[in-house]
Amino acid sequence: MQTPPLAELNDRARDVFRQIVDGYLASGQPVGSRTLSKLGALGLSPASIRNTMQDLEELGLLAAPHTSAGRLPTELGLRMFVDGMMHAHQPTLDERTAIDGGLAPGTSLEDALSRTTAVLSGLSHCAGLVLVPRREFTIRQISFVPLSPGRALAVLVGADGSVENRLVDMPPGMVPTQLEAAANYINARLSGLTLPEAAARLAQEIETDQAALDVMTRAAVETGLAVWSSDGAARPVLIVRGQANLVEDAVDLERVRQLLDDLEDKAELIRLLELARGAEATRIFIGAESRLFSLSGSSVIAAPYRGAGGQVIGVVGVIGPTRLNYARVIPMVDYTAQTLSRLVS
Incomplete structure:
Protein backbone atom coordinates (compact mmCIF):
# COMPACT_ATOMS: atom_id res chain seq x y z
CA MET A 1 0.00 0.00 0.00
CA MET A 86 8.14 15.63 11.47
CA HIS A 87 9.93 18.69 12.82
CA ALA A 88 13.60 17.73 13.18
CA HIS A 89 15.60 18.90 16.19
CA GLN A 90 19.23 19.71 15.53
CA PRO A 91 21.76 18.04 17.85
CA THR A 92 22.38 19.96 21.04
CA LEU A 93 25.80 21.37 21.95
CA ASP A 94 26.35 18.47 24.36
CA GLU A 95 25.47 15.92 21.67
CA ARG A 96 27.76 17.55 19.10
CA THR A 97 30.57 17.71 21.66
CA ALA A 98 30.15 14.01 22.48
CA ILE A 99 30.25 13.03 18.80
CA ASP A 100 33.23 15.27 18.06
CA GLY A 101 35.06 13.86 21.09
CA GLY A 102 35.47 10.50 19.42
CA LEU A 103 37.21 12.15 16.48
CA ALA A 104 40.06 13.93 18.19
CA PRO A 105 43.10 14.80 16.02
CA GLY A 106 45.62 11.99 15.91
CA THR A 107 43.00 9.28 16.40
CA SER A 108 43.33 6.44 13.89
CA LEU A 109 40.45 6.03 11.49
CA GLU A 110 39.55 2.61 12.87
CA ASP A 111 39.50 3.88 16.47
CA ALA A 112 37.52 6.96 15.45
CA LEU A 113 34.87 4.87 13.71
CA SER A 114 34.58 2.49 16.65
CA ARG A 115 34.34 5.31 19.22
CA THR A 116 31.88 7.30 17.13
CA THR A 117 29.62 4.27 16.75
CA ALA A 118 29.64 3.73 20.53
CA VAL A 119 28.84 7.42 21.17
CA LEU A 120 26.03 7.42 18.62
CA SER A 121 24.61 4.29 20.21
CA GLY A 122 24.62 5.86 23.66
CA LEU A 123 23.04 9.13 22.55
CA SER A 124 20.28 7.48 20.50
CA HIS A 125 19.65 4.53 22.87
CA CYS A 126 19.91 2.29 19.80
CA ALA A 127 22.60 0.04 18.38
CA GLY A 128 25.20 2.02 16.45
CA LEU A 129 26.37 0.86 13.03
CA VAL A 130 29.26 1.83 10.81
CA LEU A 131 30.37 0.33 7.53
CA VAL A 132 34.13 0.71 7.42
CA PRO A 133 35.82 1.58 4.13
CA ARG A 134 37.37 -1.41 2.44
CA ARG A 135 41.04 -1.55 3.40
CA GLU A 136 43.49 -1.55 0.51
CA PHE A 137 45.98 -4.30 1.31
CA THR A 138 49.55 -3.28 0.35
CA ILE A 139 51.90 -6.14 -0.41
CA ARG A 140 55.18 -6.52 1.43
CA GLN A 141 55.90 -10.18 0.81
CA ILE A 142 54.22 -13.39 -0.29
CA SER A 143 55.18 -17.07 -0.07
CA PHE A 144 53.59 -20.29 -1.27
CA VAL A 145 53.75 -23.53 0.71
CA PRO A 146 52.87 -26.64 -1.34
CA LEU A 147 50.45 -28.91 0.53
CA SER A 148 49.27 -31.50 -1.98
CA PRO A 149 48.95 -31.82 -5.77
CA GLY A 150 46.89 -28.81 -6.88
CA ARG A 151 46.78 -27.18 -3.41
CA ALA A 152 49.02 -24.64 -1.70
CA LEU A 153 48.98 -22.27 1.27
CA ALA A 154 49.53 -18.66 0.26
CA VAL A 155 50.97 -16.46 3.03
CA LEU A 156 50.69 -12.72 2.43
CA VAL A 157 52.46 -10.15 4.61
CA GLY A 158 51.10 -6.62 4.34
CA ALA A 159 53.03 -3.37 4.54
CA ASP A 160 51.45 -2.78 7.97
CA GLY A 161 52.86 -6.08 9.27
CA SER A 162 49.59 -7.98 9.13
CA VAL A 163 49.73 -11.60 7.98
CA GLU A 164 46.94 -13.48 6.20
CA ASN A 165 46.80 -17.07 5.00
CA ARG A 166 44.62 -18.58 2.29
CA LEU A 167 44.27 -22.06 0.85
CA VAL A 168 44.44 -21.81 -2.95
CA ASP A 169 43.87 -24.20 -5.82
CA MET A 170 46.75 -24.43 -8.28
CA PRO A 171 46.81 -25.88 -11.81
CA PRO A 172 47.53 -29.63 -11.94
CA GLY A 173 51.22 -30.37 -12.38
CA MET A 174 52.45 -27.28 -10.52
CA VAL A 175 55.84 -28.03 -8.91
CA PRO A 176 57.47 -26.35 -5.85
CA THR A 177 60.08 -24.57 -7.97
CA GLN A 178 57.32 -22.82 -9.94
CA LEU A 179 55.60 -21.73 -6.71
CA GLU A 180 58.94 -20.36 -5.50
CA ALA A 181 59.45 -18.52 -8.79
CA ALA A 182 55.96 -17.00 -8.49
CA ALA A 183 56.72 -15.76 -4.97
CA ASN A 184 60.07 -14.32 -6.07
CA TYR A 185 58.41 -12.45 -8.94
CA ILE A 186 55.75 -10.92 -6.68
CA ASN A 187 58.27 -9.92 -3.99
CA ALA A 188 60.68 -8.39 -6.52
CA ARG A 189 58.23 -6.69 -8.89
CA LEU A 190 55.00 -6.08 -6.97
CA SER A 191 56.04 -5.35 -3.39
CA GLY A 192 54.77 -1.96 -2.17
CA LEU A 193 51.70 -2.04 -4.42
CA THR A 194 48.08 -2.53 -3.46
CA LEU A 195 46.35 -5.61 -4.80
CA PRO A 196 44.58 -3.78 -7.67
CA GLU A 197 47.86 -2.02 -8.54
CA ALA A 198 49.73 -5.36 -8.47
CA ALA A 199 47.18 -7.00 -10.76
CA ALA A 200 47.43 -4.07 -13.21
CA ARG A 201 51.24 -4.20 -13.17
CA LEU A 202 51.20 -7.96 -13.80
CA ALA A 203 48.84 -7.55 -16.76
CA GLN A 204 51.00 -4.79 -18.21
CA GLU A 205 54.25 -6.77 -17.89
CA ILE A 206 52.69 -9.86 -19.43
CA GLU A 207 51.40 -7.78 -22.34
CA THR A 208 54.84 -6.26 -22.95
CA ASP A 209 56.71 -9.55 -22.34
CA GLN A 210 58.54 -8.14 -19.32
CA ALA A 211 57.28 -10.73 -16.85
CA ALA A 212 59.47 -13.60 -18.12
CA LEU A 213 57.15 -16.16 -16.51
CA ASP A 214 56.28 -19.59 -17.82
CA VAL A 215 52.60 -20.51 -18.05
CA MET A 216 52.48 -22.38 -14.73
CA THR A 217 54.34 -19.71 -12.75
CA ARG A 218 52.16 -16.99 -14.24
CA ALA A 219 49.07 -18.97 -13.15
CA ALA A 220 50.44 -19.16 -9.60
CA VAL A 221 51.02 -15.39 -9.51
CA GLU A 222 47.54 -14.61 -10.83
CA THR A 223 45.91 -17.05 -8.39
CA GLY A 224 47.86 -15.66 -5.44
CA LEU A 225 46.74 -12.11 -6.19
CA ALA A 226 43.17 -12.98 -7.07
CA VAL A 227 42.36 -14.83 -3.86
CA TRP A 228 42.86 -11.66 -1.79
CA SER A 229 41.39 -9.24 -4.29
CA SER A 230 38.07 -11.09 -4.51
CA ASP A 231 37.96 -11.89 -0.80
CA GLY A 232 38.60 -8.32 0.31
CA ALA A 233 36.00 -6.87 -2.05
CA ALA A 234 33.36 -9.27 -0.75
CA ARG A 235 33.88 -8.53 2.94
CA PRO A 236 33.50 -4.88 3.94
CA VAL A 237 33.88 -4.49 7.69
CA LEU A 238 30.80 -3.78 9.81
CA ILE A 239 31.09 -2.42 13.36
CA VAL A 240 28.04 -2.79 15.64
CA ARG A 241 28.01 -1.22 19.12
CA GLY A 242 25.45 -0.91 21.89
CA GLN A 243 23.14 -3.88 21.32
CA ALA A 244 22.35 -3.76 25.05
CA ASN A 245 20.55 -0.44 24.51
CA LEU A 246 17.87 -2.30 22.58
CA VAL A 247 16.87 -4.27 25.67
CA GLU A 248 16.55 -1.31 28.03
CA ASP A 249 12.98 -0.02 28.32
CA ALA A 250 11.87 -2.52 25.66
CA VAL A 251 8.09 -2.78 25.38
CA ASP A 252 8.08 -5.98 23.31
CA LEU A 253 10.92 -8.27 24.37
CA GLU A 254 10.08 -10.85 21.72
CA ARG A 255 10.63 -8.29 18.97
CA VAL A 256 13.92 -7.29 20.60
CA ARG A 257 15.07 -10.91 20.62
CA GLN A 258 14.19 -11.15 16.94
CA LEU A 259 16.14 -7.96 16.24
CA LEU A 260 19.21 -9.25 18.08
CA ASP A 261 19.01 -12.42 15.99
CA ASP A 262 18.78 -10.28 12.83
CA LEU A 263 21.91 -8.37 13.83
CA GLU A 264 23.85 -11.63 13.72
CA ASP A 265 23.23 -11.76 9.96
CA LYS A 266 26.04 -9.36 9.08
CA ALA A 267 25.89 -10.10 5.34
CA GLU A 268 22.22 -9.03 5.07
CA LEU A 269 22.83 -5.99 7.26
CA ILE A 270 25.75 -4.93 5.08
CA ARG A 271 23.56 -5.28 1.98
CA LEU A 272 20.97 -3.01 3.59
CA LEU A 273 23.54 -0.38 4.54
CA GLU A 274 24.98 -0.52 1.02
CA LEU A 275 21.64 0.91 -0.16
CA ALA A 276 22.48 4.08 1.76
CA ARG A 277 25.85 4.47 0.01
CA GLY A 278 24.26 5.98 -3.06
CA ALA A 279 22.01 8.36 -1.12
CA GLU A 280 22.63 12.09 -1.10
CA ALA A 281 21.35 12.33 2.46
CA THR A 282 20.18 10.20 5.37
CA ARG A 283 18.11 7.11 4.49
CA ILE A 284 15.39 5.72 6.77
CA PHE A 285 14.18 2.12 6.50
CA ILE A 286 11.04 1.45 8.57
CA GLY A 287 9.98 -2.09 9.46
CA ALA A 288 8.91 -4.20 6.50
CA GLU A 289 10.53 -1.74 4.07
CA SER A 290 13.58 -3.87 4.82
CA ARG A 291 13.14 -7.62 4.40
CA LEU A 292 15.75 -8.27 7.09
CA PHE A 293 13.82 -6.45 9.81
CA SER A 294 10.24 -7.14 8.73
CA LEU A 295 9.64 -9.54 11.64
CA SER A 296 11.33 -7.52 14.38
CA GLY A 297 9.58 -4.31 13.31
CA SER A 298 12.77 -2.28 13.48
CA SER A 299 13.99 0.92 11.85
CA VAL A 300 17.40 1.75 10.42
CA ILE A 301 18.63 5.32 9.99
CA ALA A 302 21.83 5.53 7.94
CA ALA A 303 23.87 8.20 6.18
CA PRO A 304 26.91 7.96 3.89
CA TYR A 305 30.19 9.61 4.83
CA ARG A 306 32.71 10.76 2.28
CA GLY A 307 36.45 10.88 1.77
CA ALA A 308 38.69 12.95 -0.46
CA GLY A 309 36.93 14.32 -3.52
CA GLY A 310 33.51 13.71 -2.01
CA GLN A 311 33.55 9.99 -2.79
CA VAL A 312 31.37 7.86 -0.51
CA ILE A 313 33.57 5.46 1.47
CA GLY A 314 31.27 4.19 4.20
CA VAL A 315 27.95 4.41 6.03
CA VAL A 316 27.13 5.29 9.63
CA GLY A 317 23.79 4.85 11.38
CA VAL A 318 21.66 3.30 14.09
CA ILE A 319 19.08 0.56 14.41
CA GLY A 320 16.29 0.37 16.93
CA PRO A 321 12.54 -0.18 17.33
CA THR A 322 10.17 1.59 14.96
CA ARG A 323 9.16 3.93 17.79
CA LEU A 324 12.44 5.82 17.54
CA ASN A 325 12.62 9.51 18.31
CA TYR A 326 13.09 10.20 14.60
CA ALA A 327 13.09 13.99 15.00
CA ARG A 328 16.14 13.76 17.26
CA VAL A 329 18.00 10.75 15.88
CA ILE A 330 17.90 11.54 12.14
CA PRO A 331 19.77 14.87 12.51
CA MET A 332 22.17 13.17 14.95
CA VAL A 333 23.09 10.50 12.38
CA ASP A 334 23.42 13.17 9.70
CA TYR A 335 25.74 15.24 11.92
CA THR A 336 27.88 12.19 12.66
CA ALA A 337 28.23 11.43 8.93
CA GLN A 338 29.27 15.03 8.23
CA THR A 339 31.81 14.94 11.08
CA LEU A 340 33.32 11.66 9.82
CA SER A 341 33.53 13.14 6.33
CA ARG A 342 35.58 16.06 7.68
CA LEU A 343 37.91 13.65 9.48
CA VAL A 344 38.68 11.40 6.52
CA SER A 345 38.68 13.93 3.69
Whole structure:
Protein backbone atom coordinates (compact mmCIF):
# COMPACT_ATOMS: atom_id res chain seq x y z
CA MET A 1 0.00 0.00 0.00
CA GLN A 2 1.33 3.44 -0.94
CA THR A 3 1.42 6.23 1.60
CA PRO A 4 -1.59 8.53 1.00
CA PRO A 5 -0.67 12.11 0.12
CA LEU A 6 -0.57 14.40 3.13
CA ALA A 7 -2.91 16.75 1.29
CA GLU A 8 -5.69 14.15 1.64
CA LEU A 9 -5.84 14.80 5.39
CA ASN A 10 -7.79 17.75 6.74
CA ASP A 11 -6.47 19.81 9.65
CA ARG A 12 -8.37 17.76 12.23
CA ALA A 13 -7.02 14.47 10.89
CA ARG A 14 -3.46 15.81 10.83
CA ASP A 15 -3.69 17.08 14.40
CA VAL A 16 -5.13 13.81 15.72
CA PHE A 17 -2.60 11.76 13.78
CA ARG A 18 0.34 13.85 15.02
CA GLN A 19 -0.84 13.56 18.65
CA ILE A 20 -1.13 9.77 18.35
CA VAL A 21 2.31 9.42 16.75
CA ASP A 22 3.92 11.67 19.37
CA GLY A 23 2.24 9.73 22.17
CA TYR A 24 3.25 6.36 20.72
CA LEU A 25 6.87 7.37 20.11
CA ALA A 26 7.11 8.59 23.70
CA SER A 27 5.51 5.57 25.41
CA GLY A 28 5.43 2.70 22.94
CA GLN A 29 1.78 2.20 23.88
CA PRO A 30 -1.46 2.72 21.90
CA VAL A 31 -3.08 6.11 22.39
CA GLY A 32 -6.82 6.29 23.09
CA SER A 33 -9.42 8.95 22.30
CA ARG A 34 -10.07 9.66 25.98
CA THR A 35 -6.37 10.30 26.57
CA LEU A 36 -6.24 12.77 23.67
CA SER A 37 -9.42 14.49 24.85
CA LYS A 38 -8.02 14.98 28.36
CA LEU A 39 -4.90 16.61 26.96
CA GLY A 40 -7.14 19.38 25.67
CA ALA A 41 -4.83 20.43 22.84
CA LEU A 42 -7.24 19.26 20.15
CA GLY A 43 -10.39 20.84 21.56
CA LEU A 44 -12.45 17.83 20.44
CA SER A 45 -14.78 15.45 22.20
CA PRO A 46 -13.79 11.76 22.58
CA ALA A 47 -16.50 10.86 20.03
CA SER A 48 -15.09 13.26 17.43
CA ILE A 49 -11.59 11.96 18.04
CA ARG A 50 -12.78 8.35 17.68
CA ASN A 51 -14.43 9.14 14.35
CA THR A 52 -11.22 10.76 13.07
CA MET A 53 -9.17 7.81 14.32
CA GLN A 54 -11.46 5.47 12.40
CA ASP A 55 -10.91 7.49 9.22
CA LEU A 56 -7.14 7.32 9.71
CA GLU A 57 -7.35 3.59 10.29
CA GLU A 58 -9.24 3.11 7.03
CA LEU A 59 -6.40 4.98 5.27
CA GLY A 60 -3.93 2.47 6.71
CA LEU A 61 -2.18 5.06 8.88
CA LEU A 62 -3.35 3.73 12.27
CA ALA A 63 -4.02 0.29 13.71
CA ALA A 64 -5.74 -1.05 16.83
CA PRO A 65 -3.82 -3.90 18.50
CA HIS A 66 -6.96 -4.85 20.46
CA THR A 67 -10.65 -4.16 19.95
CA SER A 68 -10.99 -1.86 22.95
CA ALA A 69 -7.49 -0.40 22.83
CA GLY A 70 -6.33 2.91 21.48
CA ARG A 71 -4.52 3.33 18.19
CA LEU A 72 -0.89 3.28 17.18
CA PRO A 73 0.72 4.32 13.89
CA THR A 74 1.35 1.65 11.26
CA GLU A 75 4.66 1.51 9.41
CA LEU A 76 2.86 3.30 6.58
CA GLY A 77 1.81 5.99 9.03
CA LEU A 78 5.30 6.35 10.42
CA ARG A 79 6.65 6.75 6.89
CA MET A 80 4.19 9.58 6.20
CA PHE A 81 5.04 11.22 9.53
CA VAL A 82 8.80 11.07 8.92
CA ASP A 83 8.57 12.26 5.32
CA GLY A 84 6.01 15.01 5.68
CA MET A 85 5.11 15.98 9.24
CA MET A 86 8.14 15.63 11.47
CA HIS A 87 9.93 18.69 12.82
CA ALA A 88 13.60 17.73 13.18
CA HIS A 89 15.60 18.90 16.19
CA GLN A 90 19.23 19.71 15.53
CA PRO A 91 21.76 18.04 17.85
CA THR A 92 22.38 19.96 21.04
CA LEU A 93 25.80 21.37 21.95
CA ASP A 94 26.35 18.47 24.36
CA GLU A 95 25.47 15.92 21.67
CA ARG A 96 27.76 17.55 19.10
CA THR A 97 30.57 17.71 21.66
CA ALA A 98 30.15 14.01 22.48
CA ILE A 99 30.25 13.03 18.80
CA ASP A 100 33.23 15.27 18.06
CA GLY A 101 35.06 13.86 21.09
CA GLY A 102 35.47 10.50 19.42
CA LEU A 103 37.21 12.15 16.48
CA ALA A 104 40.06 13.93 18.19
CA PRO A 105 43.10 14.80 16.02
CA GLY A 106 45.62 11.99 15.91
CA THR A 107 43.00 9.28 16.40
CA SER A 108 43.33 6.44 13.89
CA LEU A 109 40.45 6.03 11.49
CA GLU A 110 39.55 2.61 12.87
CA ASP A 111 39.50 3.88 16.47
CA ALA A 112 37.52 6.96 15.45
CA LEU A 113 34.87 4.87 13.71
CA SER A 114 34.58 2.49 16.65
CA ARG A 115 34.34 5.31 19.22
CA THR A 116 31.88 7.30 17.13
CA THR A 117 29.62 4.27 16.75
CA ALA A 118 29.64 3.73 20.53
CA VAL A 119 28.84 7.42 21.17
CA LEU A 120 26.03 7.42 18.62
CA SER A 121 24.61 4.29 20.21
CA GLY A 122 24.62 5.86 23.66
CA LEU A 123 23.04 9.13 22.55
CA SER A 124 20.28 7.48 20.50
CA HIS A 125 19.65 4.53 22.87
CA CYS A 126 19.91 2.29 19.80
CA ALA A 127 22.60 0.04 18.38
CA GLY A 128 25.20 2.02 16.45
CA LEU A 129 26.37 0.86 13.03
CA VAL A 130 29.26 1.83 10.81
CA LEU A 131 30.37 0.33 7.53
CA VAL A 132 34.13 0.71 7.42
CA PRO A 133 35.82 1.58 4.13
CA ARG A 134 37.37 -1.41 2.44
CA ARG A 135 41.04 -1.55 3.40
CA GLU A 136 43.49 -1.55 0.51
CA PHE A 137 45.98 -4.30 1.31
CA THR A 138 49.55 -3.28 0.35
CA ILE A 139 51.90 -6.14 -0.41
CA ARG A 140 55.18 -6.52 1.43
CA GLN A 141 55.90 -10.18 0.81
CA ILE A 142 54.22 -13.39 -0.29
CA SER A 143 55.18 -17.07 -0.07
CA PHE A 144 53.59 -20.29 -1.27
CA VAL A 145 53.75 -23.53 0.71
CA PRO A 146 52.87 -26.64 -1.34
CA LEU A 147 50.45 -28.91 0.53
CA SER A 148 49.27 -31.50 -1.98
CA PRO A 149 48.95 -31.82 -5.77
CA GLY A 150 46.89 -28.81 -6.88
CA ARG A 151 46.78 -27.18 -3.41
CA ALA A 152 49.02 -24.64 -1.70
CA LEU A 153 48.98 -22.27 1.27
CA ALA A 154 49.53 -18.66 0.26
CA VAL A 155 50.97 -16.46 3.03
CA LEU A 156 50.69 -12.72 2.43
CA VAL A 157 52.46 -10.15 4.61
CA GLY A 158 51.10 -6.62 4.34
CA ALA A 159 53.03 -3.37 4.54
CA ASP A 160 51.45 -2.78 7.97
CA GLY A 161 52.86 -6.08 9.27
CA SER A 162 49.59 -7.98 9.13
CA VAL A 163 49.73 -11.60 7.98
CA GLU A 164 46.94 -13.48 6.20
CA ASN A 165 46.80 -17.07 5.00
CA ARG A 166 44.62 -18.58 2.29
CA LEU A 167 44.27 -22.06 0.85
CA VAL A 168 44.44 -21.81 -2.95
CA ASP A 169 43.87 -24.20 -5.82
CA MET A 170 46.75 -24.43 -8.28
CA PRO A 171 46.81 -25.88 -11.81
CA PRO A 172 47.53 -29.63 -11.94
CA GLY A 173 51.22 -30.37 -12.38
CA MET A 174 52.45 -27.28 -10.52
CA VAL A 175 55.84 -28.03 -8.91
CA PRO A 176 57.47 -26.35 -5.85
CA THR A 177 60.08 -24.57 -7.97
CA GLN A 178 57.32 -22.82 -9.94
CA LEU A 179 55.60 -21.73 -6.71
CA GLU A 180 58.94 -20.36 -5.50
CA ALA A 181 59.45 -18.52 -8.79
CA ALA A 182 55.96 -17.00 -8.49
CA ALA A 183 56.72 -15.76 -4.97
CA ASN A 184 60.07 -14.32 -6.07
CA TYR A 185 58.41 -12.45 -8.94
CA ILE A 186 55.75 -10.92 -6.68
CA ASN A 187 58.27 -9.92 -3.99
CA ALA A 188 60.68 -8.39 -6.52
CA ARG A 189 58.23 -6.69 -8.89
CA LEU A 190 55.00 -6.08 -6.97
CA SER A 191 56.04 -5.35 -3.39
CA GLY A 192 54.77 -1.96 -2.17
CA LEU A 193 51.70 -2.04 -4.42
CA THR A 194 48.08 -2.53 -3.46
CA LEU A 195 46.35 -5.61 -4.80
CA PRO A 196 44.58 -3.78 -7.67
CA GLU A 197 47.86 -2.02 -8.54
CA ALA A 198 49.73 -5.36 -8.47
CA ALA A 199 47.18 -7.00 -10.76
CA ALA A 200 47.43 -4.07 -13.21
CA ARG A 201 51.24 -4.20 -13.17
CA LEU A 202 51.20 -7.96 -13.80
CA ALA A 203 48.84 -7.55 -16.76
CA GLN A 204 51.00 -4.79 -18.21
CA GLU A 205 54.25 -6.77 -17.89
CA ILE A 206 52.69 -9.86 -19.43
CA GLU A 207 51.40 -7.78 -22.34
CA THR A 208 54.84 -6.26 -22.95
CA ASP A 209 56.71 -9.55 -22.34
CA GLN A 210 58.54 -8.14 -19.32
CA ALA A 211 57.28 -10.73 -16.85
CA ALA A 212 59.47 -13.60 -18.12
CA LEU A 213 57.15 -16.16 -16.51
CA ASP A 214 56.28 -19.59 -17.82
CA VAL A 215 52.60 -20.51 -18.05
CA MET A 216 52.48 -22.38 -14.73
CA THR A 217 54.34 -19.71 -12.75
CA ARG A 218 52.16 -16.99 -14.24
CA ALA A 219 49.07 -18.97 -13.15
CA ALA A 220 50.44 -19.16 -9.60
CA VAL A 221 51.02 -15.39 -9.51
CA GLU A 222 47.54 -14.61 -10.83
CA THR A 223 45.91 -17.05 -8.39
CA GLY A 224 47.86 -15.66 -5.44
CA LEU A 225 46.74 -12.11 -6.19
CA ALA A 226 43.17 -12.98 -7.07
CA VAL A 227 42.36 -14.83 -3.86
CA TRP A 228 42.86 -11.66 -1.79
CA SER A 229 41.39 -9.24 -4.29
CA SER A 230 38.07 -11.09 -4.51
CA ASP A 231 37.96 -11.89 -0.80
CA GLY A 232 38.60 -8.32 0.31
CA ALA A 233 36.00 -6.87 -2.05
CA ALA A 234 33.36 -9.27 -0.75
CA ARG A 235 33.88 -8.53 2.94
CA PRO A 236 33.50 -4.88 3.94
CA VAL A 237 33.88 -4.49 7.69
CA LEU A 238 30.80 -3.78 9.81
CA ILE A 239 31.09 -2.42 13.36
CA VAL A 240 28.04 -2.79 15.64
CA ARG A 241 28.01 -1.22 19.12
CA GLY A 242 25.45 -0.91 21.89
CA GLN A 243 23.14 -3.88 21.32
CA ALA A 244 22.35 -3.76 25.05
CA ASN A 245 20.55 -0.44 24.51
CA LEU A 246 17.87 -2.30 22.58
CA VAL A 247 16.87 -4.27 25.67
CA GLU A 248 16.55 -1.31 28.03
CA ASP A 249 12.98 -0.02 28.32
CA ALA A 250 11.87 -2.52 25.66
CA VAL A 251 8.09 -2.78 25.38
CA ASP A 252 8.08 -5.98 23.31
CA LEU A 253 10.92 -8.27 24.37
CA GLU A 254 10.08 -10.85 21.72
CA ARG A 255 10.63 -8.29 18.97
CA VAL A 256 13.92 -7.29 20.60
CA ARG A 257 15.07 -10.91 20.62
CA GLN A 258 14.19 -11.15 16.94
CA LEU A 259 16.14 -7.96 16.24
CA LEU A 260 19.21 -9.25 18.08
CA ASP A 261 19.01 -12.42 15.99
CA ASP A 262 18.78 -10.28 12.83
CA LEU A 263 21.91 -8.37 13.83
CA GLU A 264 23.85 -11.63 13.72
CA ASP A 265 23.23 -11.76 9.96
CA LYS A 266 26.04 -9.36 9.08
CA ALA A 267 25.89 -10.10 5.34
CA GLU A 268 22.22 -9.03 5.07
CA LEU A 269 22.83 -5.99 7.26
CA ILE A 270 25.75 -4.93 5.08
CA ARG A 271 23.56 -5.28 1.98
CA LEU A 272 20.97 -3.01 3.59
CA LEU A 273 23.54 -0.38 4.54
CA GLU A 274 24.98 -0.52 1.02
CA LEU A 275 21.64 0.91 -0.16
CA ALA A 276 22.48 4.08 1.76
CA ARG A 277 25.85 4.47 0.01
CA GLY A 278 24.26 5.98 -3.06
CA ALA A 279 22.01 8.36 -1.12
CA GLU A 280 22.63 12.09 -1.10
CA ALA A 281 21.35 12.33 2.46
CA THR A 282 20.18 10.20 5.37
CA ARG A 283 18.11 7.11 4.49
CA ILE A 284 15.39 5.72 6.77
CA PHE A 285 14.18 2.12 6.50
CA ILE A 286 11.04 1.45 8.57
CA GLY A 287 9.98 -2.09 9.46
CA ALA A 288 8.91 -4.20 6.50
CA GLU A 289 10.53 -1.74 4.07
CA SER A 290 13.58 -3.87 4.82
CA ARG A 291 13.14 -7.62 4.40
CA LEU A 292 15.75 -8.27 7.09
CA PHE A 293 13.82 -6.45 9.81
CA SER A 294 10.24 -7.14 8.73
CA LEU A 295 9.64 -9.54 11.64
CA SER A 296 11.33 -7.52 14.38
CA GLY A 297 9.58 -4.31 13.31
CA SER A 298 12.77 -2.28 13.48
CA SER A 299 13.99 0.92 11.85
CA VAL A 300 17.40 1.75 10.42
CA ILE A 301 18.63 5.32 9.99
CA ALA A 302 21.83 5.53 7.94
CA ALA A 303 23.87 8.20 6.18
CA PRO A 304 26.91 7.96 3.89
CA TYR A 305 30.19 9.61 4.83
CA ARG A 306 32.71 10.76 2.28
CA GLY A 307 36.45 10.88 1.77
CA ALA A 308 38.69 12.95 -0.46
CA GLY A 309 36.93 14.32 -3.52
CA GLY A 310 33.51 13.71 -2.01
CA GLN A 311 33.55 9.99 -2.79
CA VAL A 312 31.37 7.86 -0.51
CA ILE A 313 33.57 5.46 1.47
CA GLY A 314 31.27 4.19 4.20
CA VAL A 315 27.95 4.41 6.03
CA VAL A 316 27.13 5.29 9.63
CA GLY A 317 23.79 4.85 11.38
CA VAL A 318 21.66 3.30 14.09
CA ILE A 319 19.08 0.56 14.41
CA GLY A 320 16.29 0.37 16.93
CA PRO A 321 12.54 -0.18 17.33
CA THR A 322 10.17 1.59 14.96
CA ARG A 323 9.16 3.93 17.79
CA LEU A 324 12.44 5.82 17.54
CA ASN A 325 12.62 9.51 18.31
CA TYR A 326 13.09 10.20 14.60
CA ALA A 327 13.09 13.99 15.00
CA ARG A 328 16.14 13.76 17.26
CA VAL A 329 18.00 10.75 15.88
CA ILE A 330 17.90 11.54 12.14
CA PRO A 331 19.77 14.87 12.51
CA MET A 332 22.17 13.17 14.95
CA VAL A 333 23.09 10.50 12.38
CA ASP A 334 23.42 13.17 9.70
CA TYR A 335 25.74 15.24 11.92
CA THR A 336 27.88 12.19 12.66
CA ALA A 337 28.23 11.43 8.93
CA GLN A 338 29.27 15.03 8.23
CA THR A 339 31.81 14.94 11.08
CA LEU A 340 33.32 11.66 9.82
CA SER A 341 33.53 13.14 6.33
CA ARG A 342 35.58 16.06 7.68
CA LEU A 343 37.91 13.65 9.48
CA VAL A 344 38.68 11.40 6.52
CA SER A 345 38.68 13.93 3.69
